[in-house]
Amino acid sequence: MQASSWRRFYTGVLGGTVILAITLASRILLNSPFLPEAVAGKIFATVPGEVESFVVLVLGSYAKYLTVIGISIVLAVLYGLYGILFTRFDRRFDGGGKISKGLIYSLPPWLFHAVAVLSLDGVYASLNLANILLYLLLAHLAYGATLGAFYPKPPLEEAEVVKSESKGRARRIFIRKVAPAAIGIAILIYGIDRFLLPLLGTSRFTEETLEEMYSKEVTPTEEFYRTDIAVIPPNVNVSEWRLTIGGQVENPTELTYDQLKSLPSVQEFATLECISNPVGGSLIGTALWEGVRLSTVLEEAKVKPGAKYVIFYSVDGYSVAIPLETALKEGTVLAYNMNSEELNSIHGFPIRAVVPGIFGMMNAKWIRGIELVAEEYLGYWQTRGWSNEADIETTSVIKIPQAAARLSGFTPIAGIAFAGDREISKVEVSTDGGETWSQAMLKDSLSKYTWILWDTEWIPKEDGRHAIKVRATDKAGRVQTSQLRGTYPDGATGYHVIDVVVESSPDE
Ligand SMILES: Nc1nc2c(c(=O)[nH]1)N[C@H]1C(S)=C(S)[C@@H](COP(=O)(O)O)O[C@H]1N2
Numbered sequence: 001m002q003a004s005s006w007r008r009f010y011t012g013v014l015g016g017t018v019i020l021a022i023t024l025a026s027r028i029l030l031n032s033p034f035l036p037e038a039v040a041g042k043i044f045a046t047v048p049g050e051v052e053s054f055v056v057l058v059l060g061s062y063a064k065y066l067t068v069i070g071i072s073i074v075l076a077v078l079y080g081l082y083g084i085l086f087t088r089f090d091r092r093f094d095g096g097g098k099i100s101k102g103l104i105y106s107l108p109p110w111l112f113h114a115v116a117v118l119s120l121d122g123v124y125a126s127l128n129l130a131n132i133l134l135y136l137l138l139a140h141l142a143y144g145a146t147l148g149a150f151y152p153k154p155p156l157e158e159a160e161v162v163k164s165e166s167k168g169r170a171r172r173i174f175i176r177k178v179a180p181a182a183i184g185i186a187i188l189i190y191g192i193d194r195f196l197l198p199l200l201g202t203s204r205f206t207e208e209t210l211e212e213m214y215s216k217e218v219t220p221t222e223e224f225y226r227t228d229i230a231v232i233p234p235n236v237n238v239s240e241w242r243l244t245i246g247g248q249v250e251n252p253t254e255l256t257y258d259q260l261k262s263l264p265s266v267q268e269f270a271t272l273e274c275i276s277n278p279v280g281g282s283l284i285g286t287a288l289w290e291g292v293r294l295s296t297v298l299e300e301a302k303v304k305p306g307a308k309y310v311i312f313y314s315v316d317g318y319s320v321a322i323p324l325e326t327a328l329k330e331g332t333v334l335a336y337n338m339n340s341e342e343l344n345s346i347h348g349f350p351i352r353a354v355v356p357g358i359f360g361m362m363n364a365k366w367i368r369g370i371e372l373v374a375e376e377y378l379g380y381w382q383t384r385g386w387s388n389e390a391d392i393e394t395t396s397v398i399k400i401p402q403a404a405a406r407l408s409g410f411t412p413i414a415g416i417a418f419a420g421d422r423e424i425s426k427v428e429v430s431t432d433g434g435e436t437w438s439q440a441m442l443k444d445s446l447s448k449y450t451w452i453l454w455d456t457e458w459i460p461k462e463d464g465r466h467a468i469k470v471r472a473t474d475k476a477g478r479v480q481t482s483q484l485r486g487t488y489p490d491g492a493t494g495y496h497v498i499d500v501v502v503e504s505s506p507d508e
């Protein structure tokens with residue numbers, strides 16, 4: 001390519017980046033469609049559950065961010081290529097200002113973008129082409145203006161500009177290049193810090209002391225794990241939001257946020273665990289939930305005798321169903337508060353389901369509709385092969401010491417154990433590879449729906465490598481299974497084992 005073609009290309013890429021920035025900002029602020037996200041959603045929706053869970057396990061939720069970033073780059077390149085075309089057209093048609101030409105030539109990509117969004121994005125099914133065109137208008141006007149404004153000047157003109165610039169050159173370079181770059185970088189860093197990092201979720205077990213572990217019996221909201229089909233959480237406008245209750249009911253109803261909040265409320269501690277949580281993983285957390293019992297809402301709607309399943313439909317296109325029996329349990333709640341604060345947009349604002357005893361995927365967030373049906377219903381993950389029973393497997397995790405720790409002398413061993421709503425009766429620890437087990441001390445759990453915290457102490461007698469294992473028993477007396485099983489499709493099982501190295505302290 002000639003140098004001028006490169007320049008046109010860069011101009012187009014710059015314009016494309018402006019479009020992506022504008023649509024991303026409105027996606028975050030207004031919940032409008034973002035093309036790279038829609039493409040990524042399509043890709044992830046067509047891969048089998050097993051592959052998806054593998055990708056997410058290996059790359060974490062970064063996998064989806066990387067996909068969105070990759071698609072954004074491809075789109076920016078496409079806009080760049082169009083930038084070359086734009087200037088080709090432009091040679092043929094003379095007259096008109098650069099900006100007005102830019103605006104005219106941005107029509108085709110504008111239409112292309114709108115059609116692509118419309119055909120890809122199932123989530124925004126309520127939008128029609130006219131809506132999307134209108135919504136993308138500003139971004140494409142900005143693109144066209146960028147093309148027009150930075151349209152390559154003829155070489156002669158350029159040379160003259162360079163000559164005349166000798167005096168105020170440093171100042172101009174500063175004004176034109178350094179200052180905008182600095183502002184751009186500052187905005188980028190602010191954006192990453194403000195929007196991107198909170199979206200990744202910061203769930204990790206990093207507690208080093210018993211005190212710290214016990215202080216996090218309730219997981220701080222910012223540290224609570226997050227698993228979503230959407231990359232960016234939906235931003236629900238609560239004044240327009242309604243909860244509809246329909247299907248097999250005598251009184252189909254619609255509730256506003258205020259109406260829902262005026263119903264009798266309950267508070268409960270409950271632990272959520274993702275079915276993709278590997279043994280010893282940190283996709284698990286405990287919070288204080290406050291909201292309305294689902295049974296309260298269903299009583300008002302008068303469930304018909306034939307109803308068997310309760311489907312939750314969410315704003316992000318997610319859906320999942322639980323058996324009516326589970327829905328009517330006293331622990332099943334439509335929560336609007338988490339840890340005594342309004343539910344945030346990451347964890348399901350305005351309301352989410354909290355359903356003790358079954359894995360996190362059954363705890364729908366951003367619920368907009370509830371439907372009672374007579375048949376079993378398969379939700380988003382269930383149509384991809386994941387369990388529809390989703391009973392939580394008994395699990396126990398060593399948080400202290402951390403894997404590969406170097407220890408000497410007296411050592412506390414501590415962690416969590418969880419059995420859904422079956423409760424934990426016993427936790428045992430082995431430091432000799434499973435030959436002998438000793439019982440840990442259990443702290444009373446916050447409720448029958450939460451994990452339990454446990455600790456014990458160990459004075460190693462020999463130097464070298466040791467494997468520490470843990471196993472829990474539920475209140476029905478069933479010992480956690482030692483059988484190793486991966487997360488797909490029913491959740492992982494097996495014992496959490498960590499290796500530590502014992503070194504003699506110098507005074508021994
Ligand atoms: N609407 C909606 N609800 C959802 C999901 C989702 O992608 N969309 N993910 C589910 C999964 S897989 C889990 S593990 C939990 C996670 O809840 P959290 O992100 O608040 O920890 O939400 C569940 N509810």
Ligand SMILES: [Mo]
Binds near residue numbers: 273274275360361
């Ligand atoms: Mo999950």
